[in-house]
Amino acid sequence: MIPPTFDYIRPSSIEEAVSALSQAGEDAKVLAGGQSLMPLLRLRLAYPDALIDLDRVESLRQIRSENGDLFIGAMATHHQVVRDPLVLEHAPLIAKATATVADPAVRHRGTFGGSLAHADPAGDLPAVALALDAVFVVRSVRGDREIPAADFFVDWMTSAMEPDELLIGVRVPKLGPGWGAHYEKFHRTAQAWAIVGVACAVRRERGAIEDARVALTNMGPAPVRATEVERFIEGRSVSENSFRAASERAAEGTEPPGDLHGSPEYRTHLARVLTARALTAAAAV
Amino acid sequence: MPRIRVEVDGVTYEDDVEPRLLLVHYLRDRLGKVGTPIGCDTTNCGACTVLFDGMSVKSCSVLAVQADGRGITTVEGLGTDGTNHPMQRAFHEEHALQCGFCTPGMILASIDLLRENADPSEEEIREGLEGNLCRCTGYQNIVRAVRKAADEMRQPAQSEVAP
Numbered sequence: 001m002i003p004p005t006f007d008y009i010r011p012s013s014i015e016e017a018v019s020a021l022s023q024a025g026e027d028a029k030v031l032a033g034g035q036s037l038m039p040l041l042r043l044r045l046a047y048p049d050a051l052i053d054l055d056r057v058e059s060l061r062q063i064r065s066e067n068g069d070l071f072i073g074a075m076a077t078h079h080q081v082v083r084d085p086l087v088l089e090h091a092p093l094i095a096k097a098t099a100t101v102a103d104p105a106v107r108h109r110g111t112f113g114g115s116l117a118h119a120d121p122a123g124d125l126p127a128v129a130l131a132l133d134a135v136f137v138v139r140s141v142r143g144d145r146e147i148p149a150a151d152f153f154v155d156w157m158t159s160a161m162e163p164d165e166l167l168i169g170v171r172v173p174k175l176g177p178g179w180g181a182h183y184e185k186f187h188r189t190a191q192a193w194a195i196v197g198v199a200c201a202v203r204r205e206r207g208a209i210e211d212a213r214v215a216l217t218n219m220g221p222a223p224v225r226a227t228e229v230e231r232f233i234e235g236r237s238v239s240e241n242s243f244r245a246a247s248e249r250a251a252e253g254t255e256p257p258g259d260l261h262g263s264p265e266y267r268t269h270l271a272r273v274l275t276a277r278a279l280t281a282a283a284a285v
Numbered sequence: 286m287p288r289i290r291v292e293v294d295g296v297t298y299e300d301d302v303e304p305r306l307l308l309v310h311y312l313r314d315r316l317g318k319v320g321t322p323i324g325c326d327t328t329n330c331g332a333c334t335v336l337f338d339g340m341s342v343k344s345c346s347v348l349a350v351q352a353d354g355r356g357i358t359t360v361e362g363l364g365t366d367g368t369n370h371p372m373q374r375a376f377h378e379e380h381a382l383q384c385g386f387c388t389p390g391m392i393l394a395s396i397d398l399l400r401e402n403a404d405p406s407e408e409e410i411r412e413g414l415e416g417n418l419c420r421c422t423g424y425q426n427i428v429r430a431v432r433k434a435a436d437e438m439r440q441p442a443q444s445e446v447a448p
């Protein structure tokens with residue numbers, strides 16, 4: 001179908017984008033890669049008054065080291081993220097999860113920031129950002145604000161950003177030596193969204209798990225941190241038995257949806273199985 | 286109405302476009318390039334795939350205004366003077382199409398795949414084409430065609446490095 005009409009604004013700097021967003025009012029939308037927004041417009045599920053297109057704001061595409069953290073600009077494309085040397089070195093979990101997103105053509109345009117701002121509970125990157133304790137940097141005419149991942153994803157397709165706030169980028173603490181990471185995604189066909197996904201990073205020391213971060217995709221209206229799994233596994237030996245016992249706790253505190261792809265019970269089962277696989281792969285046993 | 290300047294299949298066009306005009310509609314309805322079909326409303330099928338500054342994109346999820354200053358290649362811009370691109374030839378010879386609806390997108394996505402990986406395995410071809418759906422062929426012959434084109438397209442480079 002043909003999208004509804006809208007005004008089109010194409011800023012070339014962050015400042016221009018922020019001021020356009022503040023002037024355009026509540027019914028304006030930011031256009032990043034358009035890989036979620038364009039289908040919504042074509043299906044007439046969204047009727048924005050104006051689109052503010054970030055495609056030419058080159059400074060938003062940077063990926064760099066900043067005060068010991070990794071900073072990924074909101075407009076870095078999925079394509080860029082999966083082959084960026086800094087991401088591969090300091091946040092391999094992001095590269096691994098991003099490689100499972102959609103297909104090459106969608107990854108050429110779809111962006112890291114767009115995937116997070118969209119806050120789709122079936123999206124792969126929100127759980128990854130949550131597991132890595134990422135911090136979201138947002139800007140408006142009122143100034144900058146930093147939002148920890150734990151507070152960013154509020155509800156189904158709802159983030160903590162105000163309508164006049166622009167996501168600038170995300171700060172990700174680097175994982176040092178000893179850490180292993182894995183994203184385990186269960187989906188029906190190659191290009192499809194996760195029925196359930198598990199983002200996992202663990203730090204091994206002398207045969208034991210010293211530190212664990214586990215978060216789940218599509219096990220509720222927002223990504224969920226599997227705190228019970230983390231608490232159980234920390235300090236235990238790296239072994240199949242401890243991973244299996246830990247993963248039994250994966251669905252605690254979740255509200256899995258039921259839909260065409262699976263019932264809540266099925267998702268609960270998947271969360272346990274996939275958590276065991278993710279822990280095993282992350283700890284490389 | 287914004288004015289755009291865009292190069293499509295080697296020819297530069299200047300046009301006024303409504304912001305909501307999709308790139309695929311611009312190509313088909315304004316430029317008459319109906320070699321690029323539309324198969325869905327959800328950015329799933331890949332039938333509308335074109336190269337956007339050399340990289341594959343689904344032209345149903347890009348606005349025509351976003352193509353301002355960019356270069357687009359459609360299936361119609363591939364061969365020269367009546368000769369087919371090696372990928373087109375391989376699809377023809379390996380019988381990699383039946384109804385042909387997915388074919389323009391498949392061919393452009395395959396060319397994009399070889400740009401990044403000149404010698405892909407069968408597995409890598411299947412993954413590289415995951416965004417392009419074919420309702421007819423069962424994919425076997427498509428994978429075979431891409432392999433064949435890869436071999437052919439690597440030929441000149443190989444003979445250059447050969448002693």
Ligand SMILES: Cc1cc2nc3c(=O)[nH]c(=O)nc-3n(C[C@H](O)[C@H](O)[C@H](O)COP(=O)(O)OP(=O)(O)OC[C@H]3O[C@@H](n4cnc5c(N)ncnc54)[C@H](O)[C@@H]3O)c2cc1C
Binds near residue numbers: 032036109165193327
């Ligand atoms: C066929 C297909 C399969 C897909 N499969 C997957 C999958 O398996 N896993 C997955 O995670 N995703 C998948 N996606 C979605 C893809 O990852 C998109 O790239 C992503 O959801 C949105 O990113 P975008 O840059 O395209 O954002 P857009 O579509 O441009 O925007 C999405 C939303 O975020 C807002 N927004 C974007 N950027 C900003 C910003 N900087 N500041 C404030 N608000 C902003 C927009 O206003 C809009 O509401 C798929 C998409 C398609 C078409």
Ligand code: FES
Binds near residue numbers: 324328332344345
């Ligand atoms: S028509 Fe563009 S992906 Fe289906």
Ligand code: FES
Binds near residue numbers: 384388418420
């Ligand atoms: S040949 Fe008919 S859809 Fe592929």
